[in-house]
Amino acid sequence: MLALFAQRGDQYMLTNVGHLLTKRAAITPHREAFVEWERNRRFTFSELNTRSNQIASVLLTQGIKPGDRVATLLKNGIEFVESYFAIAKIGAVMVPVNWRLVSVEISYILKDSAASTLLFDAEFDNTVDELQSGKRGELPCQHWMRCSRGEAETPDWAQDYDELTATGDISEPTTGASGDDNLFIMYTSGTTGHPKGAVHSHDGMLWSQLTSMSTSDMRGDDRFLLALPMFHVGCLNPTSLLVHRGATGVIMRDLDMPGMFNCIDAEKISIFMAVPALLQFMLHAPEREQCDISSVRWIATGAAPVPVSLLDAWAKLGVSIHQAYGLTESCGPGTLLLPEDATSKVGSCGRPQMHTELKIIDARGKTIPMGSDEPGELLLAGRHMMKEYWNNPKATAEALIDGWLHTGDICTWDVEGFITICDRKKDMVISGGENIYPAELENVLAACPDVQEAAVIGIPSVKWGETPLALVVAATGASPTNETLKQWCKDHLAGYKVPQLYKIVDHLPRNPSGKLLKPKLREQYPGPAPF
Incomplete structure (x- = not known):
């Protein structure tokens, strides 16, 4: 293998993601690379x-x-x-x-x-x-x-x-x-x-790996549970990163709660990924008491902010939470909220990751300064951004302007550089002439002890044009009512933002990456409002 590098050294000066595996196999050939949990198949980097x-x-x-x-x-x-x-x-x-x-x-x-x-x-x-x-x-x-x-x-x-x-x-x-x-x-x-x-x-994926590796705590002896679908960038990025870093990936073919706990216990998993809803389910799963999960050092999560109550519950188990924001178009990385900032900056998705730049612009394209309360669209830049949308020059021209990726997410930027996502541009509700960002309302509702998760959509209103409807999944053992939920919101939101309509539901529809399917909710609850 080493002779091969000497003979074809020029080739390996180029960035090719496949040859990261070649190089890793030469450096640590006998180290365990990946494990298929269900079939107990184990492969070294050389194999x-x-x-x-x-x-x-x-x-x-x-x-x-x-x-x-x-x-x-x-x-x-x-x-x-x-x-x-x-x-x-x-x-x-x-x-x-x-x-x-x-x-x-x-x-x-x-x-x-x-x-x-x-x-x-x-x-x-x-x-x-x-x-x-x-x-x-x-x-x-x-x-x-x-x-x-x-x-x-x-x-x-x-x-x-x-x-x-x-x-x-x-x-x-x-x-x-x-x-x-x-x-x-x-x-x-x-x-x-x-x-x-x-x-x-290839360069983009390399810089995506370098960005993730240099912002979060990934070690060579880590054992990373790959349970989310690999067709998603949130799993493809760490799959690449594990080879680059020389750590071990433990693959679960299908995500099931008993299997996940048993896998963490048996394989001594130190890191895994989970959306906040899954973290909540895991806390109440009977397997948590039956399995040893003390090997877990931290969990990466995204798709929604993690309530303080959930952070505290995992902290008591000795596990910290890394809250990330990213997109398919950014090859994963965007911002990261580290555990030391999670409580003081609850609701935020953190600061830009290493090798990632950002700015926020208003509707006229003017940059909004750090520390302003004015919401604007989040733009990202870095060598890990996508090149283009395949076979779609119109969409590419709309998304990539002067090297900046226009995310379509509305956010604010505090004086310390922490980003808080308000909502998608297209999800904003205009009620009585006021802009209301459903994500802000969802964050407030998610912090309520009686709420497991929540989604807010706008429905037509004769009086207000639009009005927010809050769809709420109750926490285990809780029985929230319209009145208790409204009072919670009144205690935490300006009056014009408080939803007047609430509906308790069994679950919320999500795509494979854990993101809420707002279009589906709008189809299910088209309105109009009774006022």
Whole structure:
């Protein structure tokens, strides 16, 4: 391996994410790289690199060239990890597909990205069969590679992933891309209209890793639980980062509460990711008392602020919370609220991460100074921002202006540089001529002891134009009423912001990344208000 570096040293001066695995395998070949929890499959960095090279060889044999798109419909597993690095090594472009989508949605992504190959898990046979049925001429895919995982025989229209991998050459492939070349296209959740494909480069992912690594406390001996879907940037970023840092990733194929606690206990997990709602569920799960979770040092969370009560509950267990804000378009990093600031800056998503710049602008495009109470749109910049939206120059021109990513999020910036997200521009409620930001109301409601989580939407009102409706999930054992919730809001909000309408619901709809699906709520509760 070391001789290989000496012979081809110029190649390794270039940024290629796949060759981070090559380098890591040379430095710590026998260190445990990834563990598949359910199947107890364990791979060293050397073994993972060999498998990745074999897959790269197969893809090259099938005619995959630098720049070609290779789509994956894979649940969490070693196949996702090894194929990601293999695709990167040869310079192809990975298109990780959300496996929760239905066939018509997947078809759109395959067509839009012009993917020439699809790697898919056997449990999606029916979905892929629907894609195949009567549409062979419509889809761009020429190769269908099926990861059998012990399932039934591979259909005649697909190739067996494991059999092909076993035949692949284990030697390092020639680097097919570097620097600003495309690495992956990740499609946004598509809560409105068709999803857009955020394009990220090898350099972009490298700087995303450096940003995360230098802002949070990641160590070489950490054991990171990968339980959230790998098709999401919030899991793809740490998957890359673990190889870069030489730490161990423990993969859960499906997120279930008993399995998660048992995994943390058995594998001595030190870090994992969870949305706030999951953190709340974990506190009340019976398995928490049955399993040893003392190995956990900190938890990364996002999608919503964490109430002080939840921070305190985890602190009593010896676990700190790192609250992050980021986007698919930023390759993950944006801002981070560190544990030492969590109580004094509750509701904030923190300061900009290392290698990330930000500013806030008003409706005229003028920069709002730090310390102002005026809300404005949050803009991010840094070498980890996306290059563009794939095949969508109009959306790209709207999102990327003079090197700044326009996030569409409305926020304020206090005198110490802490950012607080008020809301999405499109979610703002204008009631009686006043701008009301639902996220502010949601943060106040989430801090109520009787509330597990809350969402606020605007509904039509004859009197006010719009009025906020608060949809509330009660905390375990609590029975909040409209009157008690309204009083709580009156105690914590200006009068014009206090919702007059409340509804207790069993759950709130969310996408796979944990974000509230406001469009779905608006469909379910179209109004009008009774006043």
